[in-house]
Amino acid sequence: MSAVRRPQCVVIGAGPAGLGAALAAREAGLGDVMLLERDFELGGILPQCIHDGFGSIVFDQVLTGPQYAQRFIDRVEAAGIEVKLNTMVLEMRGDRRITAVNPRDGVFELEPASIVLAMGCRERTRHQVMIPGYRPAGVICAGAAQRDINIEGLMPGRRVVILGSGDIGLIMARRFTLEGAEVEGVYEIMDHPGGLTRNVVQCLHDYDIPLHLSHTVTFIHGRKRVEAVTVTRVDENLKPIKGTERRVPCDALVLSVGLIPENELSKQAGVELDPLTAGPVVDERMHTSVDGIFACGNVVCVFDLVDWVTQTAERAGRSAAEYVLEGGRRKRRPPVRVTAGRNVKFVVPQLLREFDREIELFFRVEHPERAARTRVLVDGEELYSRKAKMVRPPEMVKAGADPGGARRELENITVEVVTEEEEA
Amino acid sequence: MARNGVSPLSLGPEKLPSRAGLVVVGGGVIGCSIAREATRYTPDVVVLEKESDVACGTSKANNAEVHSGIGEDAGTLKQKLNVRGNQMYDEFVRGLGVELKRQGLLIVVTQRTIPRDGGMPEEERMELLTRKIPAGIVAYGENAGIRGLRILSRDEVFRMEPNVTREAVAGVFDPTYGLISPYKLTIALAEHAVINGARVFLDTEVTGFRVEDGAVRAVVTNRGEIESSLVVNASGVFADEVADMAGAGGFKIHPRKGATLLFDRQVTAEYVRSSVAEFRLPGQRTTQSKGGGAMPTAEGNLQLGPTAIEVEDKYDTSISAEEIEEIFERFHYLLPDFPRDALISAFSGVRAPTLEEDFVIGASEAVRGFVNVAGIQSPGLASAPAIAEMVLGILHDLGLPREPRPDFDPVRPAPPKFSELSNRERNRLVREDPRWGNVICRCETVTEMEVVNAIHSIIPATNMDAVKRRTRTGMGRCQGGFCHNRVAAILARELGIHVTEVTKDGEGSPVFLGVAKEFLGGGTR
Known part of the structure; x- marks a missing residue:
């Protein structure tokens, strides 16, 4: 094996998170940034997202996925960031030693001064939502189907549920x-859609595709290839209601039942994970529990807007650069944990250490609510408040608060949602 | 393109030979064991398999257990062959390149073995639970010929398996219990047989037999006829139908389904180290199976199961919501904190019991030269070496040569597995061929070269599932989401077919139904 290389920063994953982090680290002064990507091209999931809707926050423009990705790819190439494609990280240790492999270099080792995790997420499969039945060809996750059609030019189904x-x-x-x-129909186990409202309108209503709320698939038929599925109405506890089964002939079942941050490497390195997000616990600098390892994008928690992925990536890349340029010597202050309060499912970052700049918090609500107010309480004092006609689980909320540069010791930060009704 | 006589239809049909010394019907673990053992005496062996790969029936969907025989009824053929088969296993797999792991079985005696409210004085109850029952289990096993059994105290149970219920009061450890990948074993046996002269024909279904003067003369298939005066019927759940075709039947197979849940091996590694089963008194079992257990697979995933449900359809490998719930409920007692969320897959297989629930092995009295090997349900995998030995004895009596061949090759070379190699070995391979450095399946770290090797192996993998059985592509936590298109593309390239012709597991299971724009009327392939 060749000598161990010691770049200033290694970014794992070259989707929007990795691209953004590598650029930010480079622009913040690191000369030796290396970007590792397991696919044959840069961009992660974006090249297959040929629809538009990307970039409204970061670029104030509506772009397609490939366009959004290309803007970063061009800059990564111009910035002289070393990119290794077809490269799979086999192991990452808590002392930041990385073992990776690709067809050109074989197995090689890296000992970077900092690491940014940007591995993104994977799709939940049929077994994780436990759909009974046979195991024929034609059961596929939506993102995989998207890749088949948009990148490979192949149709995984013709009559689809x-x-x-x-x-x-x-x-x-x-x-x-x-x-x-x-598309025979879209079935949703919850009593509200799981996606953004604009997508329900533009993707279903505009094409007369029915959306069946409070329904799930309870059986997959077909021994060799999907022949039909049984769909069933569910009660308020999400349990199928006997007698409401309906057999729907189809040749493919496409699943869009959730995303899971890909943290197998993080676990290997001993990075602390948050059970609520399934991603690393990070502070406001996107620093994980392991010294010198940062994380950003969907590996931290599943975002619904790529623009926000980019924002966390820039923060992580910049922080990694600061960490390296300070020689890893900055003492990390003891953190204050951010509490997910009423109707808040999770908050990222989970920890805050320094209060000399504005805090940005991303969070998701647990259930839809009308006439709601989201607020951030810092030691009981309301430092952020925003009214919304409606809050919904699919739409992540971003809240900012300025603790006033306080050097004072804070004890508690809570994010919560309150309704007018409750306040009255 | 056919190599060593192996010729799946997708590689261009090779003609069946006009005659063979021995024809084995069925390419499961039993058929392939018998075929491999037969090649020690003659290369003139043909295996016929109706599916697109070997190990496609019960052999691919069981719990990979090499039982000891302790769960079988005394005096049955099953128990006799199980105990002997287990003892033969290390020798049986030597040279095959398939790992046998003897992780042992822990039988746990719990509080509910004799419920507290049964009216028995507590002292007497505990005496039974901690001494008499464990001693009884040991005596029963020793009587069957199982060696090395030992009684464990409650503390020893927890030291061995910390995740077992606090309700445990004692245990018995059976060190002979093993695990082996049943499909890898079957594939290796088939390849080893081919190395020694046998020919395996896939996609070849037996449709009848020519029987003259009370003796079998030929096997009729969908691809022609093979003359042979020796036929072994090892066709699993279809054994009754195949025997009836020859007029050599007289038994009935009633299919019984078993479902198993499979967990992410990164989460569940070491969750249980041995197979763990709860001891139940006769009458406490709710199903017609030995009750199942929690065990690691040969590859380290935790598995829970199986269920036992009588079904009509011999192809019924479905799993119902009730079965999944039943498994969760059953093991909630034995392993109260098992990681439900790490469930990555569930599978179901169909057992092939006869009404008598024992193995039916013997030469047909009605048709000379026809040997039935039927009713092989659990512990069939464990018994395979002893079943093959017994069948070879019968075949010798019917005219199979008795003299061992001096030219028998004892080794079946196994292709390297990237994930199991040292970095030095990995680098040597990548320098030889860069495809060794191209990771196709990220969850299981499978490289392009391993997929290519599987496709060009002695029993070639010609579809997604066949590649998966040989390499583990798509077996991990993403279940093929990231790699299915890459594996399909390699299959298409290596087989010289269009990617839309690639199947999941043979005819009728295409992975893709067309190319983009095709359904609009404008697409071309």
Whole structure:
């Protein structure tokens, strides 16, 4: 094996998070940034997202996925960041030693001064939502189907049932339709859609595709290839109601039933994970529990807007650069934990250490609520408040608060949602 | 393109030979064991398998257990062959390149073995639970010929398996219990047989037999006829139908389904180290199976199961919501904190019991030269070496040569597995061929070269599932989400077919139904 290399920063994953982090680290003064990507091209999931809707915050423009990615790819190339494609990280240790492999270099080792985790997420599969039945060809996750159609030019189904109304499921309903396939319907176990409202309108309503709320798939038929699925109405506890079964003939079942941050490497390195997000616990600098390892984007928690992924990436890249330039000597102050209060499912970052700049918090609500107010309480004092007509789980909320540069010792930060009704 | 006589239809059909010394019907673990053992005496062996790969029936969907025989009824053929098969296993797999792990079985005696409210004085109850029952289990096993059994105290149970219920009061450890990948074993046996002259024909279904003067003369298939005066019927759940085709039947297979849940091996590694089963008194079992257990697979995933449900359809490998719940409920007692969320897959297989629930092995009295090997349900995998030995004895009596061949090759070379190699070995391979450095399946770290090797192996993998059984592509936590298109593309390239012709597991299971724009009327392939 060749000598161990010691770059200033290694970014794992070259989707929007990795691209943004590598650039930020480079621009913040690191000369030796290396970007590792397991796919054959840069961009992560974006090249297959040929629909628009990307970039409204970061670029104040509406771009397609490939366009959004290309803006970063061009800059990464111009910045002289070393990119290794087709490269799989086999192991990452807590002392920041990375073992990776690719066809050109073989197995090689790196000992970078800092690491940014940007591995993104994977799709939940049929077994994780426990759909009974046979195991034929034609059961596929929505993101995988999107790649088949948009990158490979292959159709994984012709008469399709979609389970789950997450954004990818909605977008794929439209995509299949545009390709001449028939989408029998989209079924959603919850009593509200799982994706953004604009996607429900633009992907289903505009194409007369029915959305069946409070329904799930309870059986997959077909020994060799999907022949049909049984769909069933569910009660308020999400349990199928006997007698409401309906057999829907189809040749493919497309699943959009959730995303899971890909943290197998993080676990190997001993990075502390948050059970609520399934991603690393990070502070406001996107620093994980392991010294010198940062994280950003969907590996931290599943975002619904790529623009916000980019924002966390820039923060992580900049922080990694600061960490390296300070020689890793900055003492990390003891953190204050951010509490997810009423109707808040999780908050990122989970920890705050320094209060000399504005805090940005991303959070998701647990259930939809009308006439709601989101607020941030710092030691009981309301430092942020915003009214919303509606808060919904699919739409992540970003809140900012300025603790006033306080050098004082803070004890508690809580994010919560309150309704007018409650306040009255 | 056919190599060593192996010729799946997708590689261009090779003609069946006009005659063979021995024809084995069924390419499961039993058929392939018998075929491999037969090649020690003659290369003139043909295996016929109706599916696109070997190990496609019960052999691919069981719990990988090499039982000891302790769960079987005394005096049955099953128990006799199980105990002997277990003892033969290390020798049986030597040279095959398939790992046998003897992780042992822990039988846990719990509080509910004799419920507290049964009216028995507590002292007497505990005496039974901690001494008499464990001693009884040991005596029963020793009587069957199982060696090395030992009684464990409650503390020893927890030291061995910390995740077992606090309700445990004692245990018995059976060190002979083992695990082996049943499909890897079957594939290796088939390849080893081919190395020694046998020919395996896939996609070849037996449709009848020619029987003259009370003796079998030929096997009729969908691809022609093979003359042979020796036929072994090892066709699993279809053994009754195949025997009836020859007029050599007289038994009935009633399919019984078993479902198993499979967990992410990164989460569940070491969750249980041995197979763990709860001891139940006769009458406490709710199903017609030995009750199942929690055990690691040969590859380290935790598995829970199986269920036992009588079904009509011999192809019924479905799993119902009730079964999944039943498994969760059953193991909630034995392993109260098992990691539900790490569930990555569930599978179901169909057992092939006869009404008598024992193995049916013997030469047909009605048709000379026809040997039935039927009713092989659990512990069939464990018994395979002893079943093959017994069948070879019968075949010798019916005219199979008795003299061992001096030219028998004892080794079946196994292709390297990237994930199991040292970095030095990995680098040597990547320098030889860069495809060794191209990771195709990220969850299981499978490289392009391993997929290529599987496709061009002695029993070639010609579809997604066949590649998966040989390499583990798509077996991990993403279940093929990231790699299915890459594996399909490699299959298409290596087999010289269009990617839309790639199947999941043979005819009728295409992975893709067309190319983009095709359904709009404008697409071309």
